[in-house]
Amino acid sequence: MKTLQNYIGAQWTDSVCKETLDVVNPATGDVMARVPFGPETSADVDTAVQAAQAAYLEWKAVPVLRRIQPLFKFKQLLEENREELAKMITQECGKTLAESIGELQRAIENVEVASAAPMLMQSEFLENIATGIDEYMIRQPLGVTACIAPFNFPAMISFWFLPYAIACGNSMIIKPSEKVPMTMVKIFELIDQLELPKGLLNMVHGGKDSVDAILDHPLIKSVSFVGSTPVAKYIYARATANGKRVQAQGGAKNPVVVLPDADVEMTSQIITDSVFGCAGQRCLAASVVITVDESEKIRESLYESAKARAVGYGLNKGVEMGPVISPESKSRIEHLIGKGVQEGGSVLLDGRNTKIADYERGNFIQPTILENLPLGGELIKTEIFGPVMTLLHMKTVDDAIQFINGGAYGNMACLFTSSGSSARKFRHEAMAGNIGINIGIAAPMAQFPFSGWKESFFGDLHGQGKHAIEFFTQTKVVVERWPKEWSRKF
Numbered sequence: 067m068k069t070l071q072n073y074i075g076a077q078w079t080d081s082v083c084k085e086t087l088d089v090v091n092p093a094t095g096d097v098m099a100r101v102p103f104g105p106e107t108s109a110d111v112d113t114a115v116q117a118a119q120a121a122y123l124e125w126k127a128v129p130v131l132r133r134i135q136p137l138f139k140f141k142q143l144l145e146e147n148r149e150e151l152a153k154m155i156t157q158e159c160g161k162t163l164a165e166s167i168g169e170l171q172r173a174i175e176n177v178e179v180a181s182a183a184p185m186l187m188q189s190e191f192l193e194n195i196a197t198g199i200d201e202y203m204i205r206q207p208l209g210v211t212a213c214i215a216p217f218n219f220p221a222m223i224s225f226w227f228l229p230y231a232i233a234c235g236n237s238m239i240i241k242p243s244e245k246v247p248m249t250m251v252k253i254f255e256l257i258d259q260l261e262l263p264k265g266l267l268n269m270v271h272g273g274k275d276s277v278d279a280i281l282d283h284p285l286i287k288s289v290s291f292v293g294s295t296p297v298a299k300y301i302y303a304r305a306t307a308n309g310k311r312v313q314a315q316g317g318a319k320n321p322v323v324v325l326p327d328a329d330v331e332m333t334s335q336i337i338t339d340s341v342f343g344c345a346g347q348r349c350l351a352a353s354v355v356i357t358v359d360e361s362e363k364i365r366e367s368l369y370e371s372a373k374a375r376a377v378g379y380g381l382n383k384g385v386e387m388g389p390v391i392s393p394e395s396k397s398r399i400e401h402l403i404g405k406g407v408q409e410g411g412s413v414l415l416d417g418r419n420t421k422i423a424d425y426e427r428g429n430f431i432q433p434t435i436l437e438n439l440p441l442g443g444e445l446i447k448t449e450i451f452g453p454v455m456t457l458l459h460m461k462t463v464d465d466a467i468q469f470i471n472g473g474a475y476g477n478m479a480c481l482f483t484s485s486g487s488s489a490r491k492f493r494h495e496a497m498a499g500n501i502g503i504n505i506g507i508a509a510p511m512a513q514f515p516f517s518g519w520k521e522s523f524f525g526d527l528h529g530q531g532k533h534a535i536e537f538f539t540q541t542k543v544v545v546e547r548w549p550k551e552w553s554r555k556f
């Protein structure tokens with residue numbers, strides 16, 4: 067069984083750590099590879115940082131127009147290898163092939179947007195701030211940067227950061243999730259063809275040990291993290307205490323509100339896609355569906371749509387939902403469904419104890435719908451991160467907004483309606499960083515920041531777009547005087 071290598075200084079190298087974890091296909095239960103995982107991975111981080119620092123010193127002097135050239139080849143390679151990469155995402159992460167292809171598309175779009183760095187890095191200039199004195203601002207890179215990624219988008223999430231970091235003149239170390247490291251290995255096989263300065267992009271495997279080494283390393287200037295809220299908080303606290311710039315995106319519990327004037331059929335289709343797409347393992351998955359006033363028609367329609375979802379191995383044709391990432395995750399989700407029942411909820415559709423023919427070792431849960439959960443209970447606040455919809459009913463849109471704003475997370479909130487004024491009110495009042503109006507997954511495109519509020523985000527600048535350019539540069543303001551008397555007369 068192959069043990070995955072790190073990519074450091076443009077070389078594939080064995081980790082100094084000999085302890086490993088299995089990388090397991092969540093649908094078949096087959097072990098696909100082993101990934102280095104243990105305290106000694108921290109030594110790999112230091113080796114990568116030394117390589118990245120040397121590359122940064124060279125790269126920061128390269129004009130931005132030349133720095134973006136490798137991105138064009140990168141886009142082409144990603145497109146040429148889209149099918150193969152998508153297959154790998156499905157094999158190690160479990161989502162369907164169509165979902166994996168969609169994920170890659172979002173990754174590629176970030177490469178495209180980052181190639182606008184020569185425009186996006188432009189800054190401000192004010193002539194004559196005082197007589198004969200001008201002032202302007204320039205953007206310079208930070209140095210060695212790091213990205214720590216979660217399991218649920220093995221390719222896309224690193225692309226919220228990676229292309230911007232290098233276009234702005236930084237080097238980067240990527241630490242993929244130990245649960246899904248193989249997609250990033252394939253992506254680094256493409257990066258290897260870009261002829262970047264050695265050490266500009268590095269990949270180091272591991273878990274908490276390699277993360278801690280990143281958080282503490284004095285030469286690492288910034289950390290871009292995406293994952294669960296407790297880890298995001300920890301990363302933010304430790305890395306900022308060490309003087310680093312940090313953007314840490316956390317977990318979610320996303321509400322969607324359905325008003326009685328919403329189109330029932332379209333709404334229930336979009337909501338079930340949102341809740342059950344990627345088996346509910348998306349940070350923008352709808353989780354709590356709140357019907358306002360009229361609820362019976364939408365309840366029935368959601369039930370039918372959820373029940374009809376075809377569950378199986380994501381590589382197989384016709385499959386609409388794959389497994390969850392691990393046996394631990396499956397039993398955690400099933401336990402949470404049980405907890406909902408203990409708290410007084412009822413199960414409208416029960417996806418527990420699922421077995422899929424030919425995939426008995428897979429971590430499958432069928433779509434599940436819970437109702438009547440008490441608002442004061444624990445489950446209504448807990449991120450389930452699985453294919454579970456919670457149905458709530460409220461009297462008014464104000465009640466729904468109040469409920470949303472009282473929640474700990476603020477990743478996304480959506481409204482389904484045909485009323486412009488209700489939509490406008492919701493957009494204005496709902497406290498979440500990404501708002502959807504008749505949209506189930508309000509995922510910002512690469513041109514926009516991947517926003518998130520409250521416990522869903524720690525930091526100031528998000529991933530993607532102009533925020534990423536700001537995050538990966540530090541501003542320098544120059545005040546300049548050129549007295550006329552010093553000029554040679556021509």
Ligand code: NAD
Nearest residue numbers: 215216217242243273274277293294297315316317318349
């Ligand atoms: P996770 O927090 O368990 O792991 C994320 C990364 O942190 C991994 O690389 C992991 O190795 C590392 N890590 C885990 N525990 C650590 C610890 N104790 N100390 C240091 N590092 C540690 O998250 P996950 O399970 O891989 O991903 C799912 C979570 O990510 C969900 O909560 C989901 O909502 C969230 N997520 C958020 C966004 C967003 O944009 N807000 C996007 C995707 C996923």
